[in-house]
Amino acid sequence: MLPITFKKTVMNSDQATPGLSFTAESLRKKFRFSEFFAEKLITSVAFLSIALIILIFFFVFRESLPAFKHRPKATIEEQKASAGNKPESYGGSAAENKPETYSGAEPVASADKPETYGVVKDSALTADEVNQEANLRPSEGEDNEGSLSSLFSNEWFPVSENPRYGLIPLFVGTLKVTLIAMLFAAPIAIFAALFSSSFAPSWLREWIKPSIELLAGFPSVVIGFFALMVMATFLQNLFGYETRLNSFVGGIAMALASIPVIYTITEDALTAIPASYKEASLALGASRWQTAVFVTLPAATPGIFAAVLLGVGRVFGETMIALMATGNAALSGLNPFESVRTLAATIGAEMAEVVFGDMHYGVLFLIGSMLFIFNFSINAIAEFYVKGKLVKKIQGK
Amino acid sequence: MKIRLKNKIIGGSIITASALSVILILGIIVIILVVTIIGGKDTLSWKFLTTFPEEGMMKGGIFPAIYGTALLVIIMAIAAVPFGTITAIYLTEYAHEKSWIAQTIRFAVRTLATVPSIIFGLFGLGFFIKFVGAGMDNWFLGGQLKWAQPNLLWGSLTMALLTLPVVIVSVEEAIRTVPRELREASLALGATKWQTIKKVVLPGSISGIMTGTILAVGRGAGEVAPILFTGVAYYLATLPTSVSDQFMNLGYHIYVMSTQSSNVDQTMPIQFATTLVLLMLTFSLNLTAVLIRSRLRRRMK
Numbered sequence: 001m002l003p004i005t006f007k008k009t010v011m012n013s014d015q016a017t018p019g020l021s022f023t024a025e026s027l028r029k030k031f032r033f034s035e036f037f038a039e040k041l042i043t044s045v046a047f048l049s050i051a052l053i054i055l056i057f058f059f060v061f062r063e064s065l066p067a068f069k070h071r072p073k074a075t076i077e078e079q080k081a082s083a084g085n086k087p088e089s090y091g092g093s094a095a096e097n098k099p100e101t102y103s104g105a106e107p108v109a110s111a112d113k114p115e116t117y118g119v120v121k122d123s124a125l126t127a128d129e130v131n132q133e134a135n136l137r138p139s140e141g142e143d144n145e146g147s148l149s150s151l152f153s154n155e156w157f158p159v160s161e162n163p164r165y166g167l168i169p170l171f172v173g174t175l176k177v178t179l180i181a182m183l184f185a186a187p188i189a190i191f192a193a194l195f196s197s198s199f200a201p202s203w204l205r206e207w208i209k210p211s212i213e214l215l216a217g218f219p220s221v222v223i224g225f226f227a228l229m230v231m232a233t234f235l236q237n238l239f240g241y242e243t244r245l246n247s248f249v250g251g252i253a254m255a256l257a258s259i260p261v262i263y264t265i266t267e268d269a270l271t272a273i274p275a276s277y278k279e280a281s282l283a284l285g286a287s288r289w290q291t292a293v294f295v296t297l298p299a300a301t302p303g304i305f306a307a308v309l310l311g312v313g314r315v316f317g318e319t320m321i322a323l324m325a326t327g328n329a330a331l332s333g334l335n336p337f338e339s340v341r342t343l344a345a346t347i348g349a350e351m352a353e354v355v356f357g358d359m360h361y362g363v364l365f366l367i368g369s370m371l372f373i374f375n376f377s378i379n380a381i382a383e384f385y386v387k388g389k390l391v392k393k394i395q396g397k
Numbered sequence: 398m399k400i401r402l403k404n405k406i407i408g409g410s411i412i413t414a415s416a417l418s419v420i421l422i423l424g425i426i427v428i429i430l431v432v433t434i435i436g437g438k439d440t441l442s443w444k445f446l447t448t449f450p451e452e453g454m455m456k457g458g459i460f461p462a463i464y465g466t467a468l469l470v471i472i473m474a475i476a477a478v479p480f481g482t483i484t485a486i487y488l489t490e491y492a493h494e495k496s497w498i499a500q501t502i503r504f505a506v507r508t509l510a511t512v513p514s515i516i517f518g519l520f521g522l523g524f525f526i527k528f529v530g531a532g533m534d535n536w537f538l539g540g541q542l543k544w545a546q547p548n549l550l551w552g553s554l555t556m557a558l559l560t561l562p563v564v565i566v567s568v569e570e571a572i573r574t575v576p577r578e579l580r581e582a583s584l585a586l587g588a589t590k591w592q593t594i595k596k597v598v599l600p601g602s603i604s605g606i607m608t609g610t611i612l613a614v615g616r617g618a619g620e621v622a623p624i625l626f627t628g629v630a631y632y633l634a635t636l637p638t639s640v641s642d643q644f645m646n647l648g649y650h651i652y653v654m655s656t657q658s659s660n661v662d663q664t665m666p667i668q669f670a671t672t673l674v675l676l677m678l679t680f681s682l683n684l685t686a687v688l689i690r691s692r693l694r695r696r697m698k
Contacts, residue, residue: 059523188418200419317516348518
């Protein structure tokens with residue numbers, strides 16, 4: 001395309017008046033369809049990520065509506081929408097039968113699991129059975145009429161005779177794990193960031209940062225497996241508590257997952273502090289550690305705060321580690337050596353065997369929307385409040 | 398004199414504590430690697446990698462899980478890389494740095510990067526399976542159940558959403574390393590903006606697109622939560638042949654074997670070997686990405 005345009009101009013200048021003449025017409029940008037199309041296409045694709053956020057919020061929230069509806073209506077809808085829609089029961093967790101007794105210490109298993117998933121169950125579910133189920137539901141539903149208020153109760157027994165969906169034990173469990181994880185991860189990660197930004201020689205720093213960031217690349221299922229197989233036994237021998245899998249083990253495992261997050265952001269915040277700060281401090285006779293602790297660290301506080309916030313967000317939504325290492329019993333005691341069940345783990349463990357459209361399904365999606373809103377707000381705070389503060393602080397406005 | 402000594406002690410302990418933190422983190426990385434290698438190296442063999450599970454997953458290999466993971470990340474990359482690259486091009490070439498559109502997109506991308514992976518799983522279930530899938534079944538198949546259930550396509554697309562920010566960030570970083578003079582030279586020669594992007598900017602940032610793809614694949618290979626209810630299966634006797642089939646996955650295999658199986662102790666070697674395979678896979682992918690990226694950063698300097 002290029003050479004052609006070039007030739008054209010040459011020809012024009014030869015034929016027309018000698019010398020170059022530009023008119024307003026010739027200088028105007030030519031309309032090219034390919035340009036126009038490319039720009040519009042690229043712009044619309046770029047909006048995809050904004051649309052995604054909205055879509056995620058919309059659909060996760062929409063699916064949680066059954067939790068607010070009365071039971072019989074949900075049953076009709078479900079019958080209509082998914083007559084044979086049972087494949088969600090394929091080989092999921094074994095917790096469904098008796099979550100009351102599921103301690104998680106010895107993984108419960110039903111031997112017939114692999115055979116019952118998917119298709120087999122479908123064909124077994126004859127039309128009669130569907131009708132029967134539908135007939136049974138409303139009577140069940142009367143018991144659950146007020147179950148939305150049970151969200152604030154203290155019991156999470158979603159699949160018992162009289163299902164109760166108390167979210168309090170799940171919240172307590174999640175907070176406990178998050179707190180333990182942060183107690184370990186935050187100091188370690190911040191100290192490590194301080195070392196690599198202020199004390200380490202530059203050649204060492206170039207090695208430390210990528211190495212720690214490799215930890216971020218470890219799949220959470222691998223960290224969960226390590227916690228389940230190695231760390232749980234090791235810590236139990238060390239502290240001698242009773243349940244092998246508990247919020248303490250889970251918290252430490254999640255600390256491993258959040259350390260790289262906190263480290264990276266803290267390190268970036270610390271290195272972003274202008275050199276003039278450090279130089280001024282050193283020129284006044286402060287030593288290197290004094291400069292690091294009394295000048296660099298305070299100047300970077302908003303960034304460190306953001307780092308810890310994002311670390312909290314990481315732990316809050318972590319599913320696989322929670323499923324594997326926390327024991328998965330919905331207890332609401334405050335003892336750190338008790339098994340807990342986190343919000344995210346509840347979704348992961350139970351979604352596979354709920355019936356589409358019923359109360360349990362809705363409650364799980366409701367938990368999902370809460371997690372999403374929580375994470376969204378954490379990110380928004382980290383983004384706007386903290387960044388604005390950091391910029392102000394550094395520029396001294 | 399006394400103050401000086403006290404200062405020295407405090408300073409020394411702070412420096413020691415911070416150095417110890419680094420050593421602790423690096424130590425944990427090494428321990429995880431060593432433990433998995435020791436636990437899995439005896440079971441790991443060519444046969445283990447290329448055969449099916451046998452005797453109710455008590456023996457045999459993990460080939461279907463490797464195959465399923467590979468298919469998952471390939472379809473995921475096909476979906477995520479073009480969209481990620483185009484978004485990055487928009488952010489660097491078309492949008493004004495300070496415009497509210499660019500700011501909002503950046504915020505959305507960063508939010509996407511921090512959304513918990515389980516939420517993507519829920520979204521995949523609610524959007525792809527129950528909305529798009531059910532819609533496709535209604536419109537094209539007359540209500541016959543085909544797409545409104547977990548399968549490879551929905552799992553991969555859900556994973557693609559999760560890895561989209563990874564691609565965007567890497568490509569954006571790479572595009573910024575293309576010198577402005579090259580762009581200006583191209584424009585001055587009469588090339589249009591789109592021609593410049595196609596012939597100058599994209600070839601110059603190919604290594605960044607590579608890094609982004611590798612990082613995304615590494616992330617997608619290791620994540621389990623998004624596919625829990627959008628396509629993964631516990632055990633399949635046959636390999637998936639179309640995108641509407643379910644699939645097995647390495648990470649899910651580890652999870653199921655270590656928590657849901659009836660005899661965890663007996664299958665311990667298989668679990669460790671599977672973990673070793675997954676860890677080696679993601680570790681080498683991440684290492685490659687780090688190496689390419691550090692070369693890129695050096696070029697920028």
